[in-house]
Amino acid sequence: MLSHLKKPLRQVGKTDRQLVRRSAELPRTRADALLTAVSRAANKGRLWWVVGAVLATRKGATRRGALRGVAAIAGASAAANLVGKPLFPRRRPAAEEVPEHRRLTKRPTSSSFPSGHSASAAAFTTAVVMEAPKAGLAVAPLAAVVAYSRVHTGVHWPSDVGAGVLIGVGAGLVTRHWWPLHPDVPAHTAHEADAPLMVDGEDMLALVNPHSGVNGQDPTEDVRYAWPKATLRYPDADADIRAQLESEIERAGGTIRALGVAGGDGTVAAVASVAAEQGLPLALIPAGTLNHFARDVGVRSMPDADEATETGSAVGIDLGEVEIDGTSGPDRRWFVNTASLGGYPEMVRVREKLQDRLPKWPAAAIALVRTLRRARPLQVELNGKRTAVWLIFVGNGTYAPKGLAPSRRPALDTGLLDVRYLRADLPYSRARFVLATLTNSLAASRVYREEDIPELDVRLLDGNRRVATDGEVGPLGNHFRFRSRPSALTIYRKR
Structure with a gap:
């Protein structure tokens, strides 16, 4: 089937030639210089990195859209340049097809099909629209200019651009597989x-x-x-x-x-x-x-x-609590977000450092691999059951989405802890975990466990470790009792 597709895609049809000819016949205007400059600016996605940085200065949905857009560009670029171009080689339009003043100084030499610039432009725009429709609509005209500029400067056929746009839209939509959309509303509490x-x-x-x-x-x-x-x-x-x-x-x-x-x-x-x-x-x-x-x-x-x-106006919300039997005596810590043992504190530190230049999900994946490579398993008893784990995550309330990068809580009064841990007692557990993360199949993985429970008792069997609560590292201990404290905090929130 692939061989049947390759032949027509190598060829340049009459419609492509007619559209390029009509573009070339357009009168010379100041827009020619603008289209050439925009086309160059979009090389290697640089234009979208700049646009993303501008959008990220505004918190909330706009920032999430920018981060999702950068992640979508990575997928679109890989699909267009690493898969599409090698599979479907096609010659680019001859330089003589367009007037000399439009031509790029350095013409690309890779396959013409599909257009990587168009794929990146469509991917970024699609991703931003999903998170922040108004910001996406503002970006869309620039994406259209980038896509058309590839025909205007004579480096792509119109069908290359069309295919690139389809790839980009698909890449933007696919980000939802790993990074689900969620409503930008406060978490629920009935108290x-x-x-x-x-x-x-x-x-x-x-x-x-x-x-x-x-x-x-x-x-x-x-x-x-x-x-x-x-x-x-x-x-x-x-x-x-x-x-x-x-x-x-x-x-x-x-x-x-x-x-x-x-x-x-x-x-x-x-x-x-x-x-x-x-x-x-x-x-x-x-x-x-x-x-x-x-x-x-x-x-x-x-x-x-x-x-x-x-x-x-105020509501009652749950807090998490951990009691620690430490080397310097008993201690107690409250946490509003999360607590963790093992490699998780290190993973969060590396992830937050990488998030200065990468979206959250790729940053989390890279941080996870780096942390697990150096980690030592913990021999523990979890609620009385002996096992070995690489890391333990405890959330104050049930987090979403399930999987590698929990990011929000739909409710603040569940009376439950969100417990997630990576087992170390199965062969190749770290490699299996990374593979399951990349394929978004953690729910079916035997090496990863998730459960929502009111209490968790963790007893270390091989020394002392520090617990991290809300990003702050606590004292050394070998016995940790985590509990949910329903409606422990009254907090002002407008109705």
């Missing part, structure tokens, strides 16, 4: 909570991390605008945040009615643990780089936090 109205933040103690977020942007002005009467404090480099806040609350003698926080997930987790233990409601302004917790709660910006505190 409304009573919280005092905090007019201008009166009787509020707010911790502000001035070095959180992109480029260490100080959120102090946002906090002063939302809660001008609040008492502001900054993290003390010589003290634990929790101890610092507890001391402030004790000194206030019962006048503090709510805690506030402006910072990233690590700072939020520390303040949230104090709020839960002191029985105080928490107000937060997202000021970190990723703000996973604030996104799930549904507080996207300072105005959201301001409105919720001014109206006393």
